[in-house]
Amino acid sequence: MKWTLKPKPDLNTVNTLANELNVDIKLAEILVQRGIKTFNEAKHFFRPSLEDLHDPFLMKDMHEAVSRVEKAIENGEKVLIYGDYDVDGTTSVSLMYSYLKNIHPYLATYIPDRYKEGYGVSFAGIDFAHDNEFSLIIALDCGIKAIEKVAYAEEKGIDFIICDHHKPGEKIPDAVAVLNPKRIDCEYPYKELCGCGVGFKLIQAIAQNKKQTINDLLPFLDLVVTAIGADIVPMTGENRVLAYYGLKVINTTPRIGIQALTQHINKKELSITDVVFIIAPRINAAGRIKHASYAVDLLISEDLDLAKNIAKEIEEFNAHRKELDKEITKEALLQIETNNEEHNYTTTVYDENWHKGVIGIVASRLTETYYRPTVVFTKSCEFLAASARSVKGFDVYNALDACSEYIEQFGGHKYAAGLSIKPENYNAFKAKFEEVVKNTIQKELLEPEIEIDAELHLSNISPKFYRIINQMAPFGPLNRRPIFQSNSVRDNGYGKQVGQDKTHLKLTVFQGNPKNCIGAIGFSLGNKIAHVQQEFDIVYQLDENTWNGNTFIQLQLKDLK
Template identity: 50%
Template sequence: MPKQKKWIIASEPEQKMIHELSQSININPVLSKILLSRGISNFEEAKTFFRPSIEDCHDPFLMKDMPIAVERLIKALDNHESILVYGDYDVDGSTSVAMMYSFLKSYCKNLYYYIPDRYVEGYGISYKGIDYAKEKNCSLIISLDCGIKAIDKVDYANSENIDFIICDHHNPSEKLPQAVAVLDPKRKDCPYPFKELSGCGVGFKLIQAFCIQKEIPEHHAFELLDLVAISIAADIVAVTGENRILAFYGLEKINFNPRPGIKALIQASGLKEKITISNLVFQLGPRINAAGRIDHAHLAVRLLTAIHEDEALIIAENVSHKNTTRKDFDQNITSEALSTIEENTSMLSAKSTVLFNKNWHKGVIGIVASRCIEHHYRPTIIMTESNGKATGSARSVDGFDLYSAIESCKEYLEQFGGHKHAAGLTLAIDQIPSFAAAFEAVVQKNITEDQLIPKVKIDSYIEIDQITDKFYSILSQMDPFGPGNMQPVFAAKNLSVLGEPLILKEKHLKLTVKDRSGKNKITAIGFGMAEYKALIMNSNAFELAFTIQENHFNGLKSLQLYLKDIRID
């Protein structure tokens, strides 16, 4: 029997408001309801939402320390100093480094970049990276997507007469590093109006501020928004406010004028239609990430900064090959992790999952944590051995503050960082049992039973005859989707199956459903939902929760339901 999910149906706006918005912008009442639930209630707000303007981006100089950062960067360039661009090894870090390096190379002859080795140095600023800057006679390091907690490392750099400009978006500690400038909208003393920029987004604001200060046409900065869009998608930051604007224009560049590396990546991914945020999350992002997971993220930066298409294609194929290797590791380790949970009675009854295996590949433990949550819905930490320590990736369930829970157990940890939904940590191997027990106790105390039930958030019920090409055309203009503006999920009731559903690759379900009248039908696909076949075959009526997407097959386009859940009426 498939695990039951809880359906959360969005509250219904007043009918008068739905009617007025539908009339003013000439759209279906179902779409008006969705817009109203996202704070859009009139023509002007709808215009801003559907037609984002780059002019609505915030002044970068509103960010704390921005004038100081720009002044220090200009000084470095004027004095022909050597500069090191330093970033993390994930997608946000790799795109950040590629963006900053691509921009500064026109202004700096002695420019280098550095990404730490995931397996040797671990996350964030490393002493080895600072020593590399020293070796190259760099007097300035610009860190991207990391550095906000690197107090000791920045002190070390200062002792070597190397300045730091930190561009980060993670939560800071009470004490900040003694850098020349610390750019992070999440600083308590930072008045910047939008707090949810990606690490790449913070770096972009530095570039934008530099262009303003030097009176360089801002389109030089906007040319980099393709990389910012990928970072926004892959780092799962809110796609609202300024991020929505940056992602919108970044996607426009990806679709109409992609840089050679992104063009090659699209080709290697086999994507032929318009690129969406979803493609960045599920096709391009994992390939970029695979470089740092399986080998070294330098490869991703080489790809994203490639000038010639031939070179980019070769690197893209290499990166795709590493992604295939990553998938193999992911599947095998997930299988081992699930077996460990299911063979241990005490783990099955726990409110959290903490697993350690010294042989698991460090590059995929975050993915494995997410996979485990799909089967056992609770906060999960997957750990492996690296440099004689236990290193782990943690993922949370909806509504539970993972970072706070880990912080409550910090006495067992040597290092940790992250946010409410995801985190990383390092500890001594002999501390694992104590940490696991403490973490379970914190979760037991703070998590609610409701938070342990997977949920499907549904925007609106809909009749399947309302799902038309015009409806989908307007719906697709709500893209870019992401946290804060998720792709709308619909539900339809009183449905039955037409013919016998198909099982694809032994795990996916494909079926055609019809409404009560029998006149309207549509195809649906449920990935990993093969176990539902018997249930719906033996049912007179059922409800579906789904998103709507365009299916492309043999040159033909059709609308199709992508299933989230099935519920028997």
């Protein structure tokens, strides 16, 4: 792993901020690196305010969207709330349903079947709406490229409101309203909302017209923070505000579905990390293994016993998902080795028997292993469906666009995308994808990198230092938990490999004075035990460890040399 120390910011700015905030110079350095240079900027950062949320009517087509929803309510129309089958989609649908049900009785939810309908708005979904006399579809976390589908719906007398955050194509669907801050003709100040975030702006606008305040919408933010965490959007601007207050809701008055999902977690307070690694995978497992409607039913439930039963089923889906993930990853790695493709610029693998619901996770696992853009295919009806993942700094969406002659359909983000191709185009696509990436990727992007915020002497670590680091939460892209480097440290001689298969490394390290020791844990670093017999350098994040009722600050090692 390549270690890259971030450039030191302007010393005068750092010193001024450190004095104004009365904090350690290293903490001021990290804040300035993140664009926080003044007392007021620090106040906004450490104390996010709901007043910092933008007026939803700044988003293009918001007036049209609200007007159409109000018309549907006034006329007693049937409204179908439609969303994608991942966490962002299911939380979006649950959010919109939970809000609108209080003001409109004629609602239903619809999540496309991952295996029969695929991603996004489907003809089958529109037929369902038509057959059941729905005259308005609100599409969430999908729809920005559904030009033909929206036209098909219009022929059947069905209007569309689209709430999406994916990158638009050259043409926008001819819907009643298309809410997407990434539209080039949209001047909304914050561009990085997730799909559920865009849905929240719509209910915020409806609420404003009803003279409700932002405080009336607080109970819905447990869904929004779950989507923000799962969709890996930047933890800046509005996302940071929504996530901050969403975590407060999760930790004080979560909805019944989230209570049922987290009842087994023995923690006083859940963090964004818990949302990403505990709540989100379980919500996702429903759509991966069975059907995402289980997740929606859980999240809109008002009956705790029913919610607990659904949560139990979802727990079983998640356990099955883990087994499939492990098995398919093993098969994919073997395929790469058998084909002698370890040194390619890309990884593209296929097996018709792989479970479509977990190929995205497998693509992430392969990217972690070989650190290069990866596409994992499986059979899906008459097509091959795939999930693509990328490495930091490389836009896989653009790379797929360059291979579009072999692709039937694709969509997604810079680092994650989905696509489908005809089976006969697999080899041609694989060769083209390799060629495109080889000719466009910078070679240094193929080497995993760890960005280090600051060098730190272990003596700087104190309860106050750690407390202020924690106040920088919620963490996420563009506001990661700080990573530090300490040089020439030593182990106290009791360092050892731990874990069932000895893959982890447990140390007690000091820098200078052997009396000033601090515990350290390095997950998956057990094979580096030989490097700790003399002085070594470490990169780490600060964490806590509770043992026998006592809580200590510890280092969570990322790498050592």
